[in-house]
Amino acid sequence: MALAATLLHNAYFCGRCCRHKALQPLLGPLLSDSLSKSYSSYRRPGSQPEKKTTWQNVDLSFKKSIEVLKTQLGMLKKETEDHLAGPEGQSLTHYMLEQTRVVWEFRSQEDLNKWVISSDVEIGGKSEVYLKLGRNNQTALLYGTLNTEVPRDGETKYSGYCSMRAKPLVGSFARKKYYDWSNFNSLYLRVRGDGRPWMVNIYTDPYFSHQKDDLYNYFMFTRGGPYWEEIKIPFSKFFLSSRGRVQDDQHPIWLDKISTVGFTIGDKVNGPFQLEIDFIGLLNDRAHTEEFAYETYEKNPPL
Amino acid sequence: FILMLSLTLGTMITITSNHWVTAWAGLEINTLAVIPLISKSHHPRAIEAATKYFLTQATASALMLFSSMTNAWSSGQWDITQLTNPPSCLLLTAAIAIKLGLTPFHFWFPEVLQGSSLTTALLLSTAMKFPPTTILLLTSHSLNPTLLSTMAIMSIALGGWMGLNQTQTRKILAFSSISHLGWMTIIITYNPKLTLLTFYLYSLMTTSIFLSMNSTNTLKLSTLMTSWTKAPMLNTTLMLTLLSLAGLPPLTGFLPKWLIIQELTKQEMTTTATTISMLSLLGLFFYLRLTYCSTITLPPNSSNKMKQWSIKKPVNTLTPTL
Numbered sequence: 001m002a003l004a005a006t007l008l009h010n011a012y013f014c015g016r017c018c019r020h021k022a023l024q025p026l027l028g029p030l031l032s033d034s035l036s037k038s039y040s041s042y043r044r045p046g047s048q049p050e051k052k053t054t055w056q057n058v059d060l061s062f063k064k065s066i067e068v069l070k071t072q073l074g075m076l077k078k079e080t081e082d083h084l085a086g087p088e089g090q091s092l093t094h095y096m097l098e099q100t101r102v103v104w105e106f107r108s109q110e111d112l113n114k115w116v117i118s119s120d121v122e123i124g125g126k127s128e129v130y131l132k133l134g135r136n137n138q139t140a141l142l143y144g145t146l147n148t149e150v151p152r153d154g155e156t157k158y159s160g161y162c163s164m165r166a167k168p169l170v171g172s173f174a175r176k177k178y179y180d181w182s183n184f185n186s187l188y189l190r191v192r193g194d195g196r197p198w199m200v201n202i203y204t205d206p207y208f209s210h211q212k213d214d215l216y217n218y219f220m221f222t223r224g225g226p227y228w229e230e231i232k233i234p235f236s237k238f239f240l241s242s243r244g245r246v247q248d249d250q251h252p253i254w255l256d257k258i259s260t261v262g263f264t265i266g267d268k269v270n271g272p273f274q275l276e277i278d279f280i281g282l283l284n285d286r287a288h289t290e291e292f293a294y295e296t297y298e299k300n301p302p303l
Numbered sequence: 304f305i306l307m308l309s310l311t312l313g314t315m316i317t318i319t320s321n322h323w324v325t326a327w328a329g330l331e332i333n334t335l336a337v338i339p340l341i342s343k344s345h346h347p348r349a350i351e352a353a354t355k356y357f358l359t360q361a362t363a364s365a366l367m368l369f370s371s372m373t374n375a376w377s378s379g380q381w382d383i384t385q386l387t388n389p390p391s392c393l394l395l396t397a398a399i400a401i402k403l404g405l406t407p408f409h410f411w412f413p414e415v416l417q418g419s420s421l422t423t424a425l426l427l428s429t430a431m432k433f434p435p436t437t438i439l440l441l442t443s444h445s446l447n448p449t450l451l452s453t454m455a456i457m458s459i460a461l462g463g464w465m466g467l468n469q470t471q472t473r474k475i476l477a478f479s480s481i482s483h484l485g486w487m488t489i490i491i492t493y494n495p496k497l498t499l500l501t502f503y504l505y506s507l508m509t510t511s512i513f514l515s516m517n518s519t520n521t522l523k524l525s526t527l528m529t530s531w532t533k534a535p536m537l538n539t540t541l542m543l544t545l546l547s548l549a550g551l552p553p554l555t556g557f558l559p560k561w562l563i564i565q566e567l568t569k570q571e572m573t574t575t576a577t578t579i580s581m582l583s584l585l586g587l588f589f590y591l592r593l594t595y596c597s598t599i600t601l602p603p604n605s606s607n608k609m610k611q612w613s614i615k616k617p618v619n620t621l622t623p624t625l
Contacts, residue, residue: 087468182523251346256471273436
């Protein structure tokens, strides 16, 4: 399973550079998109050809910019009010007493728009993945087909992965905002899977770019049954990997600057998959006392 | 151990220097010695903190060297106290502001403190502030008071405002440090002795807070709330120290604020004095919130961090009572 994890992330991050293509139609043309060509000009078989360059997308109409300015100023005002109210926009007593929090739930299309799906189509593979609202608009259904056929470009060895990733929070004037989950110690997922193993990834957006591939992963094993599962994954179990490779120097995840959470499937089994998610939340499990699950002894003891 | 020695050496060189190059050399030794201390834990955040610290301090040192060189070019001597060239004064003010973490050059400070361990954070906010403050003191008669006052007022404002809803204790202490630095710099052109007094008292109070937090390993607000079960005496004294940092009479922290306001009024700067007292109310709010969290309310649950149960070093209950 670790091997599967390694190989799928290997391919996943090679295709991650095309992530902004999925984000672009969903964000406005005037905001963000500072990621211009950070990859070479070789276009992988799965990605669309560049029809319009980034600078051609810029809209210089005055009315629209006033609208955008108004929205941004409104967001800034809301941020100031949140700042005054207390940590994370709630009052201090709320922060002190809260033990559970729902971060993402799927009740409408705009909740779905907060997530981005991707698959190995970016590198030329043939898996398909779709995200839609489930029955009665109560859940999100991530479904598709996994296809491990390797794209024939001479350099890819493995293929077959699909993933869903939350979009990072954007504050006013396109600044990055982070989640502060330091009050909690477990991730709480209410899902209904089909028996396939998934990997949960947490990305803590670092400041400098040499750490941008750092990801904290753990596995989520689903049962196939018609019953809902409530999976609790303590944050102490997440291990660090970078570009898909598990790192030697492990440390527990710091919860005060979380950017996104994602789910990936890549278990080398051809066939359809389905994952229905009700909500993703956080839990402060008082019974969980483990600080970190791996290698807590001192690795280089002083002699 | 050798890093501590280098830190002391660097500080001593800067303090006892009257030539620009030795002052700069001491500052560089300090910077280089503290970088491995920050990145000791090999955590990505620690490395990020170390990188940010290095970049900002290197820029500041370069600016300082540049200002001393332009001064030497125009006046022909390298004496620290004879800073005559006005552009050099401005550049030096900017350089020292970056080194200390005054607004608008404060952006590195909370992140760097957050990435380092509690003891290193203590060193960064007290010991590393000492050499740049000394240089400011030596050159205070020739620096532009308007610029310094503006930066100081902005620091007090920003330190109070940004500290309002932080949940990480190190970031809170970073903002308190920025705000205290504001208090220190506002009076430096009029009465440098008050700056020194503020600095000493501030270092003493911050040291006791950091050491108390180190014994209970509180890195975030929720841990602070549950520390009353571990060491109740420490908790009470921590509350007193925090209020002292806030500047409430009759605790020690009120003394520098009172003297500074008195001095400013003597200099006919009553509006400035009123502004900074009002702005430090913001700081008072979050200090009060910290004490509220830690001591005044007793949260119904205790923390389940195993580390908290082992007291790492003997608890210092004496210093906060000062």
